[in-house]
Amino acid sequence: MGSDHRGVREFFAAKADAWDSRYPDDTPAYEAAVAAMSLSTGQTVLDAGCGTGRALPALRAAVGPTGVVIGADLTPEMLRAAVRAGRDRDAQLVETDAARLPVRSASLDAIFAAGLVHHLPDAAAALREFARVARPGARLALFHPIGRATLAARHGNTLQPDDVRAEPNLRPMLADSGWELAEYVDTADRYLALAVRRPG
Template sequence: MADDDRAERARAREFFAARAAGWDAKFPDDGPRYAAAIAELAPGKGAFVIDAGCGTGRALPLLRTAVGARGTVLGVDLTPEMLALAAAHRDAAALVQADCARLPLPDAVVDLVFGAGLISHLPGPAEGLRELARVTRPTGRLALFHPIGRAALAARHGRQITPDDLRAEPNLGPLLAANGWRLTSYTDTDERFLAVAERA
């Protein structure tokens, strides 16, 4: 791994480590939007789902309900402090500390990758998307989600949306296409962001 990559990953880990303890308390009303998105994605009973960048694990019980007892739910996060909180959901999912660009999984085993807030925090978006594609079955899906849309999120942080925003459809579509995915649906409203791609 190059020094720049190591530094980026260290910065991402430090960012989330400092915020882990208060993360869920900052956004207590997001649960219903997570539930609605996962219900819409409907991975199906028996599916293998990864929550990539699972953070404190708020999606894990919802994903477990969606895939049932025969399914597999794996929570992956780079930050030990986040995973320590996600451990409260160990009955819903297995947890692993890993970089989304280096997953300890064989090729083509995953049915759905759920990534809440993931794309903006991947130290190397192209590298991460390629690795997620590697572990996903042909026609498996990637769901990039946020409980509020880009404009609402920018306003929350006192910013404006800029044309280089990675999650803008004209930027995200080509990025996905270059790294093993085909964008199949795109929603960006104040209520949520949900971009769904199929494994190419």
């Protein structure tokens, strides 16, 4: 694991136990983002960077008992918090790097990633890995329960032109990775970029 990964892991490990209590009102936003993916019963979906698993119940409800839900995260403390919350009942939990997934190629119908891409040392590599494991036509949702400007302000920052989540940066990065950006929303109370896996 590289130094960048260690930094991300340490950042989230320190916050894992209190994570859900810090953001207790986010569940409806997660549910709405999952609904926007239009998942179907029986599908296979990955929550990449699942953290404490707040999206996992909605993903399970969307694909039903015959579907497969995988929750993957780099930080074991976050996965343990997901287990304590009982969300391991909704998904198979895996400790792994988002850019090196232990998943067969072209095996997923959808990938959900909340608050993930701007924490990755190489977002383009992760998007290519997502494309590898996704079937043609699979959907990718990059989500945050608040928009970029709101999040930046919360931390006393301003938006930066090189932000990977900004549409002018994200759209070509997705295209180069095998995805087509289908919808982009960045408002005060929601960030959601929906993309579709292109054939080939």
